Amino acid sequence: MSAPPPLSSRALRRQAIPPPHVYKPPPGPFYDSELSPNGVINLSTAENDLLSGRLIEYLSRPLAIYPPHLKYRNTLLTSELPTVEDLLPTYVNDHFHPLVQVTRENSVAGPGIGSLLAQLIWAIADEGAGVLLSSPFYDDYVRDIVHPSFATPVLANVPADVDSLSMEVFPYLEKSLHEHASPISGEDKHEIQVLLLCNPHNPLGQVVAREVVEGYALFAEKHNLHLVVDEVFGLSTFKSNYPPAVDAEFKSILSYDLAALGVNPARAHVLVGPTKDFGASGFKLGLLTSPSNPALISLIRPLFNATPISAASDLFFARLLADKPLVDSFLKENSLKLGQAYDFVAKWMEGHGLPFVRANAGVFVVVDLGPFIARMTGSADMSDQERLDRAVAAMLEEKVFLKPTTLMADPIPTRFRLIYAHPRPVMELALRRIEKAFGVREAPLLE
Structure with a gap:
């Protein structure tokens, strides 16, 4: 059998670009309270689930489709x-x-x-x-x-x-x-x-x-x-x-x-x-x-x-x-719920003495899990990369995934971007899983 035709010179040059060191989300299944309650809670993807129910209800109403849409x-x-x-x-x-x-x-x-x-x-x-x-x-x-x-x-x-x-x-x-x-x-x-x-x-x-x-x-x-x-x-x-x-x-x-x-x-x-x-x-x-x-x-x-x-x-x-x-109402409610969701996680981080970058926008917060990682790895002779690998693995073992900000050229090697725009029960479960991964006490949560 003859060799396949060669790729283009452009493709070969792109193929030569080394991929960055990436902590990829696991293949799933991801958490769903009904379909997959033991799935991984993905706190790495910048998505907002706070008003999904309201949007689904709105978009589920009868909708007129015309021939140009096809x-x-x-x-x-x-x-x-x-x-x-x-x-x-x-x-x-x-x-x-x-x-x-x-x-x-x-x-x-x-x-x-x-x-x-x-x-x-x-x-x-x-x-x-x-x-x-x-x-x-x-x-x-x-x-x-x-x-x-x-x-x-x-x-x-x-x-x-x-x-x-x-x-x-x-x-x-x-x-x-x-x-x-x-x-x-x-x-x-x-x-x-x-x-x-x-x-x-x-x-x-x-x-x-x-x-x-x-x-x-x-x-x-x-x-x-x-x-x-x-x-x-x-x-x-x-x-x-x-x-x-x-x-x-x-x-x-x-x-x-x-x-x-x-x-x-x-x-x-x-x-x-x-x-x-x-x-x-x-x-x-x-x-x-x-x-x-x-x-x-x-x-x-x-x-x-x-x-x-x-x-x-x-x-x-x-x-x-x-x-x-509806747009005006939705944007106003989204802003309110984002602030509440952020406060919920910020209170938890404060309760554990975890440094974090205070936020006023987006769906994420950068948190330094250094105190947790130090507790887990102790005085072991490990590089920053090895400690980070162990932290990510420990969280995955407890079915929660966060993205390290070393992927984003963060000079602090123990920080993560945590997505908090999830419904309260999901976020509470995710935080408890993180605590279990590092063997730390449960911090008080906002009511």
């Missing part, structure tokens, strides 16, 4: 039916208060933020060019930066004692940018062409203060970079009993007068989407907008002709987004 995307878009292309801009205008109104013409709707980011990077970064971001960072950005553009993530490694969401981050961004403009001996050169900011931040769970966002815009202008701002958690903010020291209110960069700052608005590109806010990430919808760069939008829009938003996602979310009173 045809190619272009048929639906050119029909008289409302689509997410029509309604997502309105959602952004109503809640993000942009200086320039977002329209169907200056935005692109696509099947998820990751897909939009990947095509955006393809359009604004050359092959091998650097996309600069600070640590810690959302690790799946690597996937979207590298494929399909073959651009390169470039980290500004921020020390553990420096707040990477403060003005103190800029010397580290400058250092990384200059090192890659004139690399030290033996290192590859990756000219920085893009600066990426996540606000609210993943994994740190905080709204980035306005002065810092403006600092990013000025940094991009100074170095002639594209500025990409991921605001997918912009409406998943909350008040709590454990706020950050700087409890900033989220303001979209779309609402900033960048020109008055001396920044060309055409360099700023923003990613938004409703699925995180509604706990429906599986519907895969997002919006890229760059109101001052119509040429870029025109370039990217046809890239989704082969991979459009599904008609089913459009059908469900078009009805949801058109119901403005």
Whole structure:
């Protein structure tokens, strides 16, 4: 039998990229109170289950399906039916208060933020060019930066004692940018062409203060970079009993007068989407907008002709987004429940003396399980990696999985990103399983 035909040169180059060290979630089954009560509780995936019941009830009501929903995307878009292309801009205008109104013409709707980011990077970064971001960072950005553009993530490694969401981050961004403009001996050169900011931040769970966002815009202008701002958690903010020291209110960069700052608005590109806010990430919808760069939008829009938003996602979310009173009510209730869920876990962490990064946004909190790990491993002669491996294995043995933030370039090797946006009984069971994994007492829980 002859050998199979060779892969393309592009595929071979991608195949040569070494995979990162990844703690993958187990294959399942995952916890369900009825179907799989002994399944693994997955606290690693940034999903929101707090209002799933309400959304399912709403989407289960009788729904009118028309012939255009069964045809190619272009048929639906050119029909008289409302689509997410029509309604997502309105959602952004109503809640993000942009200086320039977002329209169907200056935005692109696509099947998820990751897909939009990947095509955006393809359009604004050359092959091998650097996309600069600070640590810690959302690790799946690597996937979207590298494929399909073959651009390169470039980290500004921020020390553990420096707040990477403060003005103190800029010397580290400058250092990384200059090192890659004139690399030290033996290192590859990756000219920085893009600066990426996540606000609210993943994994740190905080709204980035306005002065810092403006600092990013000025940094991009100074170095002639594209500025990409991921605001997918912009409406998943909350008040709590454990706020950050700087409890900033989220303001979209779309609402900033960048020109008055001396920044060309055409360099700023923003990613938004409703699925995180509604706990429906599986519907895969997002919006890229760059109101001052119509040429870029025109370039990217046809890239989704082969991979459009599904008609089913459009059908469900078009009805949801058109119901403005429901949207307002849902967002308000989601904010309240996120704050309560965060407080529940924060009280537990406080009860165990576990350091954590105080949050005011998102569905996650970064917690340092160092005290638990030290108790479990004692004075054994082990590396940081070995201790982390043992901690992850111990939790998996008790059917709970958390993602270590070492995967996100966190300089603190004992921290984890813990997703708390689960119904109270599930979260309580997960915390008790963690305690059992490390052999610690049960801490009091909020009633």
